[in-house]
Amino acid sequence: MTATLFESGVTRLDAENAAIQEMFGGMRRVSTGARRNTDQFTERLVQFETFMDGIRTGRRRLAHFAEAMSSSDFPLLFDVSLDRQLYAAYAAITPTWQNYARASTVNNFLKVQRYATSGIRGLLQKVGELAEFERRSQTETMYEYSVHKYEAGFAVSWETMMNDDLGAFLRLPQDLAQSAVDSEEAFVTQLFCDASGPHASHYTVGNANIITGNPGLDRDSLQAAITQLMQRKDERGNPIVVKGVRLVVGTGLALTAQEIINTTEYRVVDANGNVRVIQGNGVASNLGIDVNYWIDSIATTANASTSWWIFADPNGVRPALEFGRLRGHEAPALYEKIPDMRRIGGGEEPYSFDTESAEKKVRHVYGGTFVDARMTLASNGTGS
Structure with missing residues (x-):
């Protein structure tokens, strides 16, 4: 997944959900000046953290995460954090005594x-x-x-x-x-x-x-x-x-x-x-x-x-x-x-x-x- 695809997906989702963001107080932005002062890797990392912060706090729907990135992009994250189950306890024995x-x-x-x-x-x-x-x-x-x-x-x-x-x-x-x-x-x-x-x-x-x-x-x-x-x-x-x-x-x-x-x-x-x-x-x-x-x-x-x-x-x-x-x-x-x-x-x-x-x-x-x-x-x- 390229940086261009990710950035364009986030920009489109932000535009579609401007009203929702305003209802929940908006979403914290990274200034243009700050982006110019960071390299490309740091810029994408900050943007990803902001994106995930919106999901965690409820300002952005969880469906956006799946739309912007497929589950194959983060196999460990999906497996451990988003698709966890608690197995039932072993079946209790029936007493016979x-x-x-x-x-x-x-x-x-x-x-x-x-x-x-x-x-x-x-x-x-x-x-x-x-x-x-x-x-x-x-x-x-x-x-x-x-x-x-x-x-x-x-x-x-x-x-x-x-x-x-x-x-x-x-x-x-x-x-x-x-x-x-x-x-x-x-x-x-x-x-x-x-x-x-x-x-x-x-x-x-x-x-x-x-x-x-x-x-x-x-x-x-x-x-x-x-x-x-x-x-x-x-x-x-x-x-x-x-x-x-x-x-x-x-x-x-x-x-x-x-x-x-x-x-x-x-x-x-x-x-x-x-x-x-x-x-x-x-x-x-x-x-x-x-x-x-x-x-x-x-x-x-x-x-x-x-x-x-x-x-x-x-x-x-x-x-x-x-x-x-x-x-x-x-x-x-x-x-x-x-x-x-x-x-x-x-x-x-x-x-x-x-x-x-x-x-x-x-x-x-x-x-x-x-x-x-x-x-x-x-x-x-x-x-x-």
């Missing part, structure tokens, strides 16, 4: 105690004439945990808010609220998952809650695991009724789990070559799938992509996990610091007098524990 952990409410920060009793329930014994009946004793198991306070926040300066033409900082309170949702999901996940997959402190041979052979997830292994869970017995050999099962996987097994559930027909060939068609998948009844995205972050080994868990319905007699919130503070709360700055003559300013910053934070109070190892089974998927 309510489907396999029991939600509870606690009264304060002191330890809460949960008791599980057993030993009295059992089949009655036949008693002969004048014979003694069986006197049973009850056993007790105590689980305890306490809730803790969790917080996060931010401070934004006055200058930052003034420069925030894209509204990037207006969504920060929403991000804080989502942080509380993420924190709940991550906390519950850490109760049953560690770096190697199924939590080594809870899924043990002694607890008999490791799926036999640590198989990978497929229809047969899932069916065997559900059967194993539904065959659970208490301390006296009484059956534990399981009315619903949740399959929990990370993203590595999300598609596999969905394919198992969505399959509507199986064909089985026996040793004689006979084909048997099985309608349905045989495992979908009373079974739900939960894809827990935090498993991929907590399980830091390759087992994150192969581990899977099943849980009995947490609303049954006894849950595998319990998650508790503080009474009266069940939901996360957003706070902002009370501003202490006021203009002389009136008008509150939402900023600190000393630092001219605005501060906000979120607070959430929660805790939980692993409860009953009988109510869950897991496999790391390694086949060993």
